[in-house]
Amino acid sequence: MGRWPGGTQERLQKAAIDLFTERGYERTTVAEIATRAGLTERTFYNHFADKREVLFPEQDSFIAKVREAVGAAPAEQSPLDAVNAAFIAGSDWFDQRREAAQRRRHILDAHTDLREREWAKLAALGEAITAALRTRGIPDPAATLTAAASVAAYRLAAARWLADPQYGTLGHHLHTTFEDLHRTARSW
Amino acid sequence: MGRWPGGTQERLQKAAIDLFTERGYERTTVAEIATRAGLTERTFYNHFADKREVLFPEQDSFIAKVREAVGAAPAEQSPLDAVNAAFIAGSDWFDQRREAAQRRRHILDAHTDLREREWAKLAALGEAITAALRTRGIPDPAATLTAAASVAAYRLAAARWLADPQYGTLGHHLHTTFEDLHRTARSW
DNA sequence: ACAGTGATTGCAGAACCTGTAATCACTGTG
DNA sequence: CACAGTGATTACAGGTTCTGCAATCACTGT
Missing domain, CATH: 1.10.10.60 (Homeodomain-like)
Incomplete structure (x- = not known):
């Protein structure tokens, strides 16, 4: 080679x-x-x-990892916690590439075309999580809705991570954002 | 003219x-x-x-309508109920165009390009709802997360509506899907 | 009549993306 | 050491998408 x-x-x-x-x-x-x-x-x-x-290099392998981690989560864990844990498990990789992520985000924010592709990737992530939850025995409305909420929380956590002047880890922001999701859901 | x-x-x-x-x-x-x-x-x-x-004609005006309806909802209504009501208020329009929606969906499902655009439109819908909720005084994590969950429920309801052999109205499916969302959220 | 308005058109061209076949650097085998 | 095999890269031709600009066209108001 x-x-x-x-x-x-x-x-x-x-x-x-x-x-x-x-x-x-x-x-x-x-x-x-x-x-x-x-x-x-x-x-x-x-x-x-x-x-x-060219701006979405490892996305597909990231999605595969998340799907795998959700599938391998302990059976007693709630669906939302399983997804949360899967995200956190893969968050170190991002922490080591914060600066690159910053540059990428600036490019993405400036062009509708690219944000469109980003939404498509997040949608694919959501569908992968939905599938993983279904194999865990979660029936359909719950699987889809839980996956969608998880992706929304993930997106919000990533935004907070990049905006955080204190340079907190992505794992930290995932933790607090999923807590926010719990709190918000209780208000519904 | x-x-x-x-x-x-x-x-x-x-x-x-x-x-x-x-x-x-x-x-x-x-x-x-x-x-x-x-x-x-x-x-x-x-x-x-x-x-x-060309396949997303009235989407922008639909988004505008939803934003307006969310903003005009009674103050005592919960955020999620306000969004739900806004969707239901605009659902007649779709019921009168079920067949066209079917054809559109078949085309969309067959092409990644087009589904990508669809996700972008749903993302725009989500951002509009987020903005409307913020003007209602909902602070930030809740606004974003509620909007995202609402859009997910809307998407699921639309899918059920199109797949329903009984030809139930979109409003009906919105109602039951938002109930599913309540139920699912309680399990988080 | 006649200028004004707004939609449509013609034309040129850049950039994106694909199919196909050739080339090239290297590998393994006799 | 020939020599076929493999896989990445390249050359080339061409279609399609999308844009900028100027001209035309149908109709309107004075």
């Missing part, structure tokens, strides 16, 4: 993020990204389905 | 839905849609921001 430099995807991702922050998402062409990474436009499309996808 | 035939948007929408069901979304070009409507491709883009948007 030594034939080419290697780390092609990573190089493309770095080139893309750099160019997006330099001159903006829309003013950057795929050809430019590829050239900066020492590759061609066609090669970019061999690694990413489209231009947006 | 009599200069041109009129109803341009509606003709484009009808042409688009017909062609999408005939030969599929991806195998239909914008030029073909415009030609069937007796117009040109350029005119299509004068009315819709992009090819997908």
Whole structure:
């Protein structure tokens, strides 16, 4: 496997993020990204389905991890707690990449196209959690609604994590946000 | 305002839905849609921001209506009930268009691109509800989480409505789905 | 008549994305 | 050491989406 430099995807991702922050998402062409990474436009499309996808690298594996963790949670744990625990279990990975997450968020916030893709990813996360809860024996309205609420809490926790001037961990914010969810639900 | 035939948007929408069901979304070009409507491709883009948007016609006004209704709800009503009532208030409109909604759903289900746009629209709905709840004095974690749960319930209710062999009204399914949400939340 | 308005059109072009076949660097085998 | 095999990269051609700009067109009001 030594034939080419290697780390092609990573190089493309770095080139893309750099160019997006330099001159903006829309003013950057795929050809430019590829050239900066020492590759061609066609090669970019061999690694990413489209231009947006370069900003959502490990999302699919993250979703798979969450689904697995929810499925493997102890049987006596409540559905919501199982999802919460699954999120927290994978939160270290993000804590080590806070700065990259910041840059990514700034790019995403500036472009409707990209936020659209983000919503799609969160929807996929929600559907994966729904499926995992169903295999745990949770019947259907509860599975869907619990998954949706969990994803909403996750999204809110991530936002708080990035905005926190105290640099608290994502796990901490997940904990408090799911507590907020409990409190809010009691008011319904 | 009599200069041109009129109803341009509606003709484009009808042409688009017909062609999408005939030969599929991806195998239909914008030029073909415009030609069937007796117009040109350029005119299509004068009315819709992009090819997908032709399938989401009244979404923006629906969102505006919901926001307004949530804002105008009686003060003693709980946040969740206010949103529920706002949805139900606008549900007749959908009941009169059940068949069109069916066709639309089949097209949407077959294409990731389009479902992505749908998630984006639901996200916009959620943000509008969040804003409306905030103006009602609901503080932030509760506003966001309540809005997200409401949208999830709305989505589930719409799915049940379309799948219901008994042809129950959307209002009915909204009612029962929000009851499910109450029940589920109590289990958290 | 005649200027004004607003929708539609024509045209040019950039960027996105895909299909297909060729090339290239390296690997394993006889 | 030839040599076929493998997998990533590349070249190229082309369709489609979407935009900017200027012109045209049907109708309106004076």
